[in-house]
Amino acid sequence: MRINVLQHTPNEGPGSIKTWADEHGDEFYVYHPETFGKLPTSDETDMLVILGGPMSPNDDLDWIKKERVLIQELLDQNKPIIGACFGGQQIAKTLGYNILDAPHKEVGWAPVYLKDKTISSIPEKLIALHWHEQMFEIPDGAKLLFSSDLVKNQGFLYKDNVVGLQFHFEPEEDNVREIAVNDSEYPLEANDLHQTGEEIIAYGVPKENKEVMFKILNYITKRR
Template sequence: MRINVLQHTPNEGPGSIKTWANMHNDEFYVYHPETFGVLPTADETDLLVILGGPMSPNDNLDWIKQECNLISELLKAHKPIFGACFGAQQIAKTLGYKISDAPHKEVGWAPVYLQSNTIPDIPENLTALHWHEQMFEVPQEAELLFSSDLVKNQGFLLGENVIGLQFHFEPEEDNVREIAVNDHSYPDDHNDLNQTAAEIIEHGVPKENKDVMFKLLDFITKRLK
């Protein structure tokens, strides 16, 4: 399987998604469309991973539009797609749904609650890393997958091959440190989770997050046992 990853900022990498790919001996390609303006084609993509970033799908930028075109092609071809944060918003935007300011800015660790039993063996309550102040409108053709105490629209499942999450299950310990130290001022400004960058690092990554990340990827790629 060829996995193509769209990374939008240096401090938000694929984390445990790369670990999962290595376990399966997959080909793993990371693209930086904002920096280099290069995207994979739909034909050379077996799984598309769209990571987070500080930009908005509403920004009038050519590479954002080109990403949406790629997502549209993959949706039509029924290929698996996983989007985190900005990535999930990009999927929703491509489908014609709104991206708007969330009722609360969430930066830090907070619970998310499972809203669907379609994917087996996912815990009802998990602690995820949040790093956002916008949210997606859940596509009508999708089902709500996760919610949090402050923002209902936290995840969606479209068919059996597309998942978008507003939060992050993919970061491992070193990834959390990289996110927090490089974007350390972001949690300090009107953050409704009231956590500092130092507190976010100190919290640590719940061990079940990697397992759940693997299960979500297994599900959309038909590797679920």
């Protein structure tokens, strides 16, 4: 399987998604559309991963719009797609739903709660990394997958092959350090989780996050 990854900022990489792909022997290609202006075609994509970034789907930028064209083509072809943070918002926007300012800015570690048990064996409560101040509307026909204490719309499952997450399950220890040290000012600005970059790094990544990410990826790719 060829997995194409859209990475939007240098400090937010694929993390455990790459580990999962390596374990399955998949081809793994990482694109940087903001930097190089290049996207894969739908024909050369068996699965699409859309990562986070500081931009918004509401920004009037050509590459953001072109991403949504690709997403729509893959939706039409029923190919597996997973998006995290900006990526989840891009999926929702492609489906015709709004990206709004969230009622709270969440930056740091905080619980998310499972709201739908379609994907089996996911714990009722997990500690996820949040790094956002916007949120998606839940598309019609999608299932609300996760909520947090501060923001209801934290994840959705669309059909059986598309997942959008507002938070991050994919970072491993080195990824968290990379995110926090390079974006260290962001947690200090009106953050409703009241965590500094140093505190975020010191918390460590819960081991179950990688396990849950693998379960989600197995589900949308029918590896279950």
